[in-house]
Amino acid sequence: MANTIMGFTxxxxxxxxxxxxxxxxxxxxxPDMSFHGSSSFSWGNMGGFQVEMKKKKRELVMxxxxxxxxxxxxxxxxxxxxxxxxxxxxxxxxxIWHLSDTAIKNVYAFYIMFTVWGCCVFGSTKDxxxxxxxxxxxxxxxxxxxxxxxxxxxxAEARAELWRxxxxxxxxxxxxxLRELEEAGKKTEELVK
Amino acid sequence: xxxxxxxSSSSALSLSSSPLFSRPHLSAxxxxxxxxxxxxTPKTELCTTNAKKKNPWLDPFDYGDDPEMEGxxxxxxxxxxxxxxxxxxxxxxxxxxxxxxGYNVEIASLGLMLRGDVRRCCCVISGGVYENxxxxxxxxxxxxxxxxxxxxxxxxxxxxxxxxxxxNVRFADVYxxxxxxxxxxxxxxxxxxxxxxxxxxxxxxxxxxLGHAAFLSMTSARSTASYVYPNVNAAGAGLLLTETFTPxxxxxxxxxxxxxxxxxDWLARPARNVPRQTIPPxxxxxxxxxxxxxxxxxxxxxxxxxxxxxxxxxESDSAASMQSKGDADSLLSIHMWAEIAKSIRGANxxxxxxxxxxxxxxxxxxxxxxxxxFITTPxxxxxxINDSVGVVATNTAAIQLAHARDKPSVALFSSEEKxxxxxxxxxxxxxxxxxxxxxxxxxxxxxxxxxxxQALEGSMALV
Numbered sequence: 001m002a003n004t005i006m007g008f009t010x011x012x013x014x015x016x017x018x019x020x021x022x023x024x025x026x027x028x029x030x031p032d033m034s035f036h037g038s039s040s041f042s043w044g045n046m047g048g049f050q051v052e053m054k055k056k057k058r059e060l061v062m063x064x065x066x067x068x069x070x071x072x073x074x075x076x077x078x079x080x081x082x083x084x085x086x087x088x089x090x091x092x093x094x095x096i097w098h099l100s101d102t103a104i105k106n107v108y109a110f111y112i113m114f115t116v117w118g119c120c121v122f123g124s125t126k127d128x129x130x131x132x133x134x135x136x137x138x139x140x141x142x143x144x145x146x147x148x149x150x151x152x153x154x155x156a157e158a159r160a161e162l163w164r165x166x167x168x169x170x171x172x173x174x175x176x177x178l179r180e181l182e183e184a185g186k187k188t189e190e191l192v193k
Numbered sequence: 194x195x196x197x198x199x200x201s202s203s204s205a206l207s208l209s210s211s212p213l214f215s216r217p218h219l220s221a222x223x224x225x226x227x228x229x230x231x232x233x234t235p236k237t238e239l240c241t242t243n244a245k246k247k248n249p250w251l252d253p254f255d256y257g258d259d260p261e262m263e264g265x266x267x268x269x270x271x272x273x274x275x276x277x278x279x280x281x282x283x284x285x286x287x288x289x290x291x292x293x294x295g296y297n298v299e300i301a302s303l304g305l306m307l308r309g310d311v312r313r314c315c316c317v318i319s320g321g322v323y324e325n326x327x328x329x330x331x332x333x334x335x336x337x338x339x340x341x342x343x344x345x346x347x348x349x350x351x352x353x354x355x356x357x358x359x360x361n362v363r364f365a366d367v368y369x370x371x372x373x374x375x376x377x378x379x380x381x382x383x384x385x386x387x388x389x390x391x392x393x394x395x396x397x398x399x400x401x402x403l404g405h406a407a408f409l410s411m412t413s414a415r416s417t418a419s420y421v422y423p424n425v426n427a428a429g430a431g432l433l434l435t436e437t438f439t440p441x442x443x444x445x446x447x448x449x450x451x452x453x454x455x456x457x458d459w460l461a462r463p464a465r466n467v468p469r470q471t472i473p474p475x476x477x478x479x480x481x482x483x484x485x486x487x488x489x490x491x492x493x494x495x496x497x498x499x500x501x502x503x504x505x506x507x508e509s510d511s512a513a514s515m516q517s518k519g520d521a522d523s524l525l526s527i528h529m530w531a532e533i534a535k536s537i538r539g540a541n542x543x544x545x546x547x548x549x550x551x552x553x554x555x556x557x558x559x560x561x562x563x564x565x566x567f568i569t570t571p572x573x574x575x576x577x578i579n580d581s582v583g584v585v586a587t588n589t590a591a592i593q594l595a596h597a598r599d600k601p602s603v604a605l606f607s608s609e610e611k612x613x614x615x616x617x618x619x620x621x622x623x624x625x626x627x628x629x630x631x632x633x634x635x636x637x638x639x640x641x642x643x644x645x646x647q648a649l650e651g652s653m654a655l656v
Contacts, residue, residue, distance in 0.1 A: 155356075156363050162480045163360035 270466035275341035357572035403429035446519030449614025487576035506587030513569035515590035536643035
């Protein structure tokens with residue numbers, strides 16, 4: 001097992017090897033970020049550290065129930081030796097934020113969802129038609145379709161009225177005696193209404 | 194391959210010559226010859242479904258009417274009743290359960306299936322004002338043939354305006370069937386709307402291909418009848434339609450006044466105990482409201498009721514000029530109209546403009562005191578013509594409206610054939626036809642027009 005894992009760790013060993021010589025090297029403070037679950041480090045090739053690191057190995061085998069959200073920063077440790085002053089080392093810590101692909105995707109997904117939700121909610125609150133008298137006045141069922149239905153019904157009623165008028169006219173022509181019939185026609189009209 | 198026909202013919206010969214195979218054939222003929230006198234006129238015939246076309250692909254099991262089927266007398270012949278509801282019986286505990294007209298579910302299907310009743314009908318009409326106006330006789334015919342029918346109309350935005358002056362129509366909806374690429378939402382919405390109204394008959398004057406036929410059949414009406422393309426584009430349309438009409442040309446409007454004669458022939462067809470219907474003349478009806486509105490309008494322009502002649506057909510690019518689609522050359526320039534108007538003495542010429550932008554030109558050509566009225570809808574035009582003494586117009590809807598209101602008219606046509614097509618039996622309709630000799634309306638003989646207009650004045654003196 002150790003051998004297989006070795007393959008994983010090989011390119012990483014350079015990173016975790018604490019530098020004793022001058023120059024710059026990087027230490028990753030979240031070594032398990034990209035090796036979730038099965039990640040374990042074999043430090044077998046590192047001699048003196050072996051015993052100590054075996055303890056650590058056990059800890060690292062543990063799986064994580066929660067995502068490693070706070071481990072987002074990458075620390076660069078800068079160790080500088082100045083030739084004239086042998087004992088003093090200048091150590092500079094630099095951290096940069098670094099997000100994994102998944103994390104970036106999550107951030108953008110959330111951003112899109114928030115935007116869409118925001119557009120829907122705040123867009124709907126500022127609809128002049130929705131808030132307007134035309135839509136909100138008495139008589140609507142709230143669907144908006146009634147406007148057209150009402151228009152159609154008005155037209156149909158107007159035609160029915162026309163039909164009645166024609167009928168009355170025909171009766172007038174047939175029977176004669178216009179005045180009496182006009183009164184009668186008015187009466188029937190009232191009755192019809 | 195060459196041996197095949199000889200083989201089959203020889204086998205057929207052998208089959209017919211052998212007594213075994215000839216017997217059933219003989220018995221079949223004998224039985225049919227016995228049965229023929231027993232054939233009665235089939236009482237239970239559906240409304241001529243697939244009568245015209247004998248396409249075996251439509252229904253391979255359609256052997257015609259079943260001779261042994263017996264139909265009763267109930268709901269099988271004659272016209273439908275206007276309101277088939279039985280009278281309410283106050284003593285009956287269920288007597289107060291009132292169904293709306295045409296919704297008595299227990300017996301509705303009898304009439305619908307046996308007699309071919311039409312309770313609700315939808316007319317899909319292609320074209321503008323002129324084409325819709327000429328469809329009015331068909332609507333009246335439907336009303337006469339199927340008493341109590343509720344007729345709805347589907348037309349484009351211009352054509353729909355006609356139904357202000359038609360009393361026989363219930364709903365008129367706007368939908369442009371000539372649009373080759375309808376908006377999908379509108380298309381599906383309209384299908385849903387039509388489906389929800391449960392039509393018995395859908396008539397369409399749009400030339401149908403497979404697409405329009407599919408639209409019509411998706412309304413799930415009992416029978417759909419439509420014009421189809423007179424060319425290969427009609428392929429497949431007949432499969433989805435109950436009845437198809439094939440016009441002579443691609444442009445239906447070229448048929449003139451009788452542009453829908455194929456459809457009218459079918460609608461007026463005789464049925465059991467119903468004689469062939471006579472096709473009613475074009476009539477329009479005007480509401481009091483409309484008359485009052487138009488009266489105020491023409492009084493504002495300075496003419497009085499019964500003392501003006503309507504002039505319609507001024508050249509314009511407006512969509513409201515109400516031309517027929519079958520006669521493109523039917524508008525006259527305002528200068529010629531001004532010439533004609535000068536000869537009208539007894540009454541004021543009233544110029545109808547289809548767009549406000551024409552007002553200036555008319556004033557320029559005729560003079561600042563010209564009487565001008567801006568009218569775009571057929572309803573208002575009809576009301577205007579109703580209050581006038583007569584109409585002088587080119588081939589626009591104004592001519593047909595004048596006939597519909599029995600007003601004398603002078604009609605200017607680009608050719609004599611057009612005149613005969615669009616105004617058949619002109620004398621009965623009190624119409625004087627003046628046509629151009631060259632086939633171009635602009636070359637019309639103004640002298641003849643003036644004479645005709647004066648004759649119009651003479652007739653108005655008589656009136």
